[in-house]
Every structure is written in C-alpha cells, then in structure tokens.
Amino acid sequence: xxxxxxxxxxxxxxxxxxxxxxxxxxxxxxxxxxxxxxxxxxxxxxxxxxxxxxxxxxxxxxxxxxxxxxxxxxxxxxxxxxxxxxxxxxxxxxxxxxxxxxxxxxxxxxxxxxxxxxxxxxxxxxxxxxxxxxxxxxxxxxxxxxxxxxxxxxxxxxxxxxxxxxxxxxxxxxxxxxxxxxxxxxxxxxxxxxxxxxxxxxxxxxxxxxxxxxxxxxxxxxxxxxxxxxxxxxxxxxxxxxxxxxxxxxxxxxxxxxxxxxxxxxxxxxxxxxxxxxxxxxxxxxxxxxxxxxxxxxxxxxxxxxxxxxxxxxxxxxxxxxxxxxxxxxxxxxxxxxxxxxxxxxxxxxxxxxxxxxxxxxxxxxxxxxx
Amino acid sequence: xxxxxxxxxxxxxxxxxxxxxxxxxxxxxxxxxxxxxxxxxxxxxxxxxxxxxxxxxxxxxxxxxxxxxxxxxxxxxxxxxxxxxxxxxxxxxxxxxxxxxxxxxxxxxxxxxxxxxxxxxxxx
Numbered sequence: 368x369x370x371x372x373x374x375x376x377x378x379x380x381x382x383x384x385x386x387x388x389x390x391x392x393x394x395x396x397x398x399x400x401x402x403x404x405x406x407x408x409x410x411x412x413x414x415x416x417x418x419x420x421x422x423x424x425x426x427x428x429x430x431x432x433x434x435x436x437x438x439x440x441x442x443x444x445x446x447x448x449x450x451x452x453x454x455x456x457x458x459x460x461x462x463x464x465x466x467x468x469x470x471x472x473x474x475x476x477x478x479x480x481x482x483x484x485x486x487x488x489x490x491x492x493x494x495x496x497x498x499x500x501x502x503x504x505x506x507x508x509x510x511x512x513x514x515x516x517x518x519x520x521x522x523x524x525x526x527x528x529x530x531x532x533x534x535x536x537x538x539x540x541x542x543x544x545x546x547x548x549x550x551x552x553x554x555x556x557x558x559x560x561x562x563x564x565x566x567x568x569x570x571x572x573x574x575x576x577x578x579x580x581x582x583x584x585x586x587x588x589x590x591x592x593x594x595x596x597x598x599x600x601x602x603x604x605x606x607x608x609x610x611x612x613x614x615x616x617x618x619x620x621x622x623x624x625x626x627x628x629x630x631x632x633x634x635x636x637x638x639x640x641x642x643x644x645x646x647x648x649x650x651x652x653x654x655x656x657x658x659x660x661x662x663x664x665x666x667x668x669x670x671x672x673x674x675x676x677x678x679x680x681x682x683x684x685x686x687x688x689x690x691x692x693x694x695x696x697x698x699x700x701x702x703x704x705x706x707x708x709x710x711x712x713x714x715x716x717x718x719x720x721x722x723x724x725x726x727x728x729x730x731x732x733x734x735x736x737x738x
Numbered sequence: 739x740x741x742x743x744x745x746x747x748x749x750x751x752x753x754x755x756x757x758x759x760x761x762x763x764x765x766x767x768x769x770x771x772x773x774x775x776x777x778x779x780x781x782x783x784x785x786x787x788x789x790x791x792x793x794x795x796x797x798x799x800x801x802x803x804x805x806x807x808x809x810x811x812x813x814x815x816x817x818x819x820x821x822x823x824x825x826x827x828x829x830x831x832x833x834x835x836x837x838x839x840x841x842x843x844x845x846x847x848x849x850x851x852x853x854x855x856x857x858x859x860x861x862x
Contacts, residue, residue, distance in 0.1 A: 601801050
C-alpha cells in the first residue's frame with residue numbers, strides 16, 4: 368500500500384516546554400521529541416549519580432476493563448497477570464502466535480477487573496487493534512485507547528525519591544519496586560509507580576496532559592538542590608542499554624521470540640493459555656538455536672545497531688543495540704548469537720564499517736545499581 | 739560561536755590551520771555541537787596520502803558517527819594520539835584540537851576554502 372504523505376509529527380503536552388528550554392528535538396516514532404538537553408553524557412551521569420526528569424508522554428496507554436478483564440489480559444499478555452495485586456505492575460509482552468513480539472509493555476492492575484497497559488509510542492494503534500481483536504473470546508471486557516488522557520513523566524536516579532517526596536503526600540519510601548499508588552504530585556492528580564527504564568531507582572508519574580507542565584516545572588524546581596537535569600531520549604537509550612533493558616524495534620520485534628531474547632522470566636508458564644504459548648513451550652522444551660547476549664568491544668570503536676557479527680568467516684548475526692556507555696566508559700552492545708557462541712567470555716567479531724573489531728560476550732546487565 | 743580568522747574552513751565543517759607547507763586539520767565548533775559528546779576518533783596512519791575531499795577517518799559521538807574529510811591534498815606527517823584517550827577535548831576546544839598535520843602537495847587548493855566570515859554565514 369502506498370504510504371500517504373508524511374504525517375505531521377505528534378507533540379506531547381510538554382513540547383512547548385522542551386522547545387522553550389532549548390532542547391534538541393528529533394522525530395522519534397512519529398513524535399517530535401527531545402533527544403538531548405545539555406548533552407547525553409551529562410544527562411546520563413545525572414541519572415546515575417543524582418536525578419533526571421524525562422518526558423515519556425509519547426508512550427501509549429490502553430485500558431482494559433470489564434467482568435472478564437483479567438481473562439482478557441491473560442490472553443494477550445504473556446506474563447501472568449493473576450499474580451498482580453491491585454497496585455502492582457509487571458513487564459510483559461504482546462506476542463504473535465509464533466511467540467515473537469508485537470510489542471513489549473508494562474501491565475498495571477488498577478483494580479481487580481481494570482488494567483492499564485503502557486505500550487511503545489510507535490505501536491499504539493497497532494497494539495490497540497491487536498488487543499481489541501484478541502480479547503473478544505475472553506468474554507466481557509473492553510479495551511480503550513486512553514493515550515490522549517495521560518502525560519507520562521519519569522523521575523529517575525538515586526536521589527529521585529528525595530526530589531519527589533516534598534511534592535506529594537504519598538509515602539514514596541514504602542512504595543516497593545514495581546508497585547504504584549494514586550495521589551497528588553505538585554497539586555496534580557497522579558498515578559505514581561516505582562518503575563523506570565534506566566536501571567536506577569525512580570518513579571514514573573501519570574498525570575492529565577493539561578497538568579504535565581505544572582508537574583515538570585515543580586520537579587525541576589524541587590530538583591535544584593540535587594542538580595537534577597532534564598533528560599532526552601538519547602540518555603534514556605544509553606541508560607537502558609547499560610541496564611540491558613530491551614528496546615522494541617531494535618533488540619526485540621516480530622522476528623525474535625521471548626526465549627531468544629532471554630526474557631523467559633516474563634512468561635507465565637503455569638497459566639492456561641496465551642497467544643504464542645504453544646510455540647514458546649515447544650521452544651522451551653527443545654531449546655533455542657540463538658540467543659540475545661551482551662558484549663563488550665575489545666578493540667577500539669563503537670558497535671551500532673545493524674552491524675554484522677562474525678564468528679571466523681561466518682556471518683552469524685547482527686548487533687541489535689550498541690553504544691559507548693557514558694558511565695561504564697566502554698563500548699557495549701547486544702546481539703543475537705548461535706547458542707554455541709553465547710557463553711560468557713566467548714569472542715567474536717563485529718564488522719564496523721568494513722573493519723573487524725573483536726568483541727567478548729559478557730553477563731547482563733552491564734550496569735547494576737547498588738542496593 | 740566564534741571562528742578564528744587564521745583558519746580556513748570546508749563546507750563539511752573541517753578547519754585547517756596552514757603555516758608554510760604544513761596544515762593542521764580539525765573539526766569546527768559547529769560540527770562538535772551537532773555531534774554532541776565525542777567518544778571516539780579514528781585517525782589514519784602517519785604517511786597516508788590524502789586527496790582534497792577524501793575521508794581520513796571517522797568521529798563518533800554517543801549518538802552518531804561522521805566521516806572526517808581532508809580539506810586539501812597532502813601526506814599525513816603527524817597524528818594527534820592524545821585524542822585516542824581524550825576524544826572529549828574535541829567538544830571542549832574544537833578549534834584547538836587538531837587531528838592530523840598534512841604536508842601539503844598542492845598549496846593552491848587552500849584558496850578554494852572558506853574564510854571565517856564565509857563559514858560563519860554557512861552555519862548561522
């Protein structure tokens with residue numbers, strides 16, 4: 368089908384604020400988003416050492432409610448949502464019947480029969496169609512694309528709690544990792560979850576779009592004492608890669624199964640059925656032929672998404688993500704390798720624009736915060 | 739940003755500082771700002787022969803990789819090895835961070851390069 372003329376870029380409720388603050392904006396998944404404010408390295412280090420704030424309002428929100436909402440979620444999401452208590456969230460995948468990723472997402476249990484799914488920006492429409500179609504057999508449940516009703520702001524870093532606590536009546540110190548609470552932040556009605564995409568402690572705050580700017584300014588002001596920085600998608604990407612969090616569209620997609628991506632822990636193996644279950648159960652029993660690994664470059668250079676991976680003269684895969692990490696100060700990345708090559712310490716070559724650079728498989732995550 | 743008047747510039751955002759038959763080559767303040775945090779500079783071997791406009795290496799920031807192009811023809815007589823360990827100096831002092839020194843083989847090529855005023859107009 369012919370693509371229509373390029374659609375205008377979408378803007379988050381904080382777009383004018385980013386523009387006014389001098390952020391560098393770039394198109395990302397159909398959105399005009401800040402890629403950096405003061406520089407990727409400075410922003411990355413702020414989150415590792417202090418705190419940073421991110422506008423991630425481009426992310427989509429899909430709600431599923433109804434008497435059989437749990438059955439509906441169980442069918443379309445591979446993780447076991449029955450294990451979620453009200454107020455708890457989990458990482459999961461929307462899968463094809465082949466056990467590969469339509470998208471990855473967070474599932475929040477808002478009430479016994481009411482779930483909120485936070486999905487990737489560029490997949491909102493596709494995910495919604497997929498969900499609406501596939502929950503039908505589950506019974507009495509409806510899905511609503513509620514993306515326009517939410518702005519989403521992430522405050523991340525070891526001092527995120529210290530920055531946010533004065534702005535809210537919710538006791539953040541008692542909020543456990545991957546739990547959430549409803550309350551007010553800076554006078555704005557909010558859902559605050561202790562989640563993030565940086566490998567650091569932190570919070571993600573869902574607010575009505577018209578209140579996003581008020582929240583943003585309040586956090587910036589409260590963050591001055593710790594030198595909190597506004598951060599863009601550039602730092603978000605280097606942070607998540609150090610933490611070995613998968614990026615949909617790069618590390619995982621419709622060609623990679625959950626087990627190949629080494630994400631078996633997000634599969635609800637004991638629940639009765641879900642889309643993709645049959646293939647994944649068979650793959651679990653038979654073993655996978657390739658697996659996503661983390662690697663470090665031993666030679667100078669930076670491996671990037673799409674660079675070919677060789678063992679000897681044989682091309683065996685490709686780099687899915689790669690960067691020079693600001694905190695670890697190493698060139699790291701992820702790649703799919705034949706299982707025989709995936710042991711920690713195994714070496715291979717990455718073709719960096721015609722030059723072979725030696726790489727070594729290392730354990731993931733590359734960075735793990737001190738508890 | 740200010741562009742020193744003793745340097746010559748290319749449309750690809752390199753500068754060259756010519757004295758006699760030698761020229762030191764680097765990238766401009768505009769280029770480093772567009773790239774963001776520089777983390778890796780790959781430079782040629784001493785002795786390499788370059789034509790005007792030929793790629794002599796690559797520069798990588800956290801977010802992107804760019805080719806480096808020689809402003810004029812010449813032979814590489816010196817390479818700034820300090821950039822291997824401290825590539826970030828390109829961000830801090832772009833017009834002071836030379837990458838290679840060329841022995842020029844066709845000095846008249848320099849006349850086709852931009853002066854500071856022309857380069858300033860190009861990037862404003």
